[in-house]
Structures are given as structure tokens and as C-alpha cells.
Amino acid sequence: MARVLVTGSADGLGLAVGQRLIDQGHDVVLHARSDARAAETGGAAPGAADVLVGDLSSDAQTRALADAANASGRFDVVIHNAGVGSGAGRTEDGRSTLLAVNVLAPYLLTAQMTRPDRLIYLSSGMHRSGSADLAALDTPSYGDTKLLDAALAAAVARRWPDVLSNAVDPGWIKTRMGGSGAPGTLDQGAATQVWLATSDDPAATVSGRYFKDSAEERPAAAVQDEAFQDALLAVLARATGVDLPA
Numbered sequence: 001m002a003r004v005l006v007t008g009s010a011d012g013l014g015l016a017v018g019q020r021l022i023d024q025g026h027d028v029v030l031h032a033r034s035d036a037r038a039a040e041t042g043g044a045a046p047g048a049a050d051v052l053v054g055d056l057s058s059d060a061q062t063r064a065l066a067d068a069a070n071a072s073g074r075f076d077v078v079i080h081n082a083g084v085g086s087g088a089g090r091t092e093d094g095r096s097t098l099l100a101v102n103v104l105a106p107y108l109l110t111a112q113m114t115r116p117d118r119l120i121y122l123s124s125g126m127h128r129s130g131s132a133d134l135a136a137l138d139t140p141s142y143g144d145t146k147l148l149d150a151a152l153a154a155a156v157a158r159r160w161p162d163v164l165s166n167a168v169d170p171g172w173i174k175t176r177m178g179g180s181g182a183p184g185t186l187d188q189g190a191a192t193q194v195w196l197a198t199s200d201d202p203a204a205t206v207s208g209r210y211f212k213d214s215a216e217e218r219p220a221a222a223v224q225d226e227a228f229q230d231a232l233l234a235v236l237a238r239a240t241g242v243d244l245p246a
């Protein structure tokens with residue numbers, strides 16, 4: 001049985017992944033942005049061990065979430081699922097909400113939480129149209145942030161060889177973000193994350209890779225560019241004031 005944290009699990013793919021892991025008997029901690037959302041999340045997934053709270057658009061709340069997660073005990077697996085789409089505006093800290101929720105929050109949580117055995121970062125096929133221009137970080141597109149998520153997963157894999165760190169494209173899935181016209185089901189959208197989180201299959205126990213439909217895909221070139229990964233870690237350390245531990 002694995003102890004798993006799924007961020008952004010009040011709804012959509014996060015809730016679906018959490019529920020499937022609960023159904024398999026794992027010890028699952030969910031996460032919601034507010035106490036009100038946490039109450040709804042607990043109601044939607046009563047088998048969850050707990051629901052942690054923190055608005056990932058807030059630097060302070062993200063740090064507090066890392067502290068609360070650490071205080072609750074070490075996780076075997078952390079799934080960085082929370083995300084927002086384009087048009088998300090600016091945060092109270094004055095940052096791009098896309099950057100804060102999709103990139104800075106998973107970075108901060110990774111850097112500040114006790115190291116798990118496995119890390120999974122939600123990317124997207126749209127990362128292929130993303131820009132690798134780190135100078136334009138303050139006004140990213142959705143695709144830019146998903147390129148950075150995939151590169152972050154690969155960078156963490158290199159920095160921490162003892163951790164399995166991978167990125168996932170869940171496919172175009174019917175959720176609030178994916179929209180009602182999306183062709184994919186929640187079952188399809190959750191399957192790869194559940195497999196990477198729990199399977200001992202040699203194909204799932206690799207690191208620094210990019211997956212879709214439980215199979216490796218070659219991501220955009222920047223994702224596997226080690227100089228770009230190092231530059232990204234340096235920029236994220238500067239933006240947050242937190243270094244990723246060696």
C-alpha cells in the first residue's frame with residue numbers, strides 16, 4: 001500500500017486519480033484550495049485519509065501546504081496534478097496565475113516536501129506548442145507552463161537519482177478544464193498516473209520520461225535538454241527563493 005498525495009483533487013482528473021487509488025486500497029491524501037472545497041472533496045471521496053488545504057496561487061499558502069504535508073508524514077508518491085487553463089489572470093502576489101499554480105507551486109512543493117519515492121507531474125500535449133523562453137516567464141501561455149512541467153520532471157529526475165520523477169500527458173479529457181467536447185473519459189485520463197504511482201512494472205519504474213496512455217513518448221526537445229533543465233531550476237530558485245536540494 002502506498003501513501004499518496006494528489007494536488008488539485010477537488011475535481012476533475014485529480015479526484016478521479018485519487019478515487020481510483022483509494023479503490024485499490026492505497027492511503028490517499030487529497031488536496032483542495034480552501035476549507036469549503038476540502039469539505040466538498042471529502043464528501044466526494046469519503047475513503048480519503050485526509051484532505052489538505054492550500055491555495056496554490058498563493059506563495060505563502062503553498063509553503064504552508066508543504067509544511068502540513070510534511071507534518072502528516074512522508075508520502076511514497078506525490079502527484080502534481082493541480083492546474084489552471086489560459087485566462088487565469090494574476091494572483092494576489094501579482095504573478096501570472098498560470099505560472100504560480102502550474103509551475104511555481106509544483107516546484108515549491110517538490111523542494112520543500114520530504115522526498116517521496118515517486119513524483120508525477122501533469123503536463124499536456126499542448127507543451128509541444130510551448131515556448132522555452134525563460135525570459136518570458138512572467139506572461140506564459142498554458143502550453144509554456146506544461147512544457148516547464150515536463151522539463152521540471154526531467155530536471156528533478158537528474159537531480160534526485162533515487163526518485164522516480166516523470167511527466168504525464170493525460171490526453172484530452174472531459175473535465176472542467178478539458179470541456180464537455182473532449183473525447184476522453186476520466187478512466188482514460190487517470191490510468192497513466194495510477195499506473196506510474198503504484199506499478200512495479202519495469203516500464204513504470206523509470207525516471208525522467210514523458211508518458212501518454214501508459215507508454216513513453218518523446219517530448220519537445222527542450223524537455224530533455226539538460227542545459228534548459230538546469231536553467232529552469234535556476235530561474236525557479238530565483239523566483240521562489242528556494243533551491244531544489246541536491
Ligand SMILES: NC(=O)c1ccc[n+]([C@@H]2O[C@H](COP(=O)([O-])OP(=O)(O)OC[C@H]3O[C@@H](n4cnc5c(N)ncnc54)[C@H](OP(=O)(O)O)[C@@H]3O)[C@@H](O)[C@H]2O)c1
Pocket residue numbers: 007008009010011012013014032033037054055056057058080081082083084101122123124125169170171172173174175176177178179182
Ligand atoms: N482535461 C484535460 O483535457 C487535460 C489535458 C492535458 C493536461 N491536463 C492537466 O491535468 C491536470 C488536471 O486537469 P483537469 O482537467 O482535471 O482540470 P480541472 O477539472 O479544472 O481541475 C483542476 C484542479 O486543480 C485545482 N486547482 C486549480 N487552481 C488551484 C489553486 N489555486 N489551488 C488549489 N487547487 C487548484 C482545482 O480546484 P477547484 O476545483 O477548487 O478549482 C481542481 O481540483 C492539470 O494540470 C491540467 O493541466 C488536463
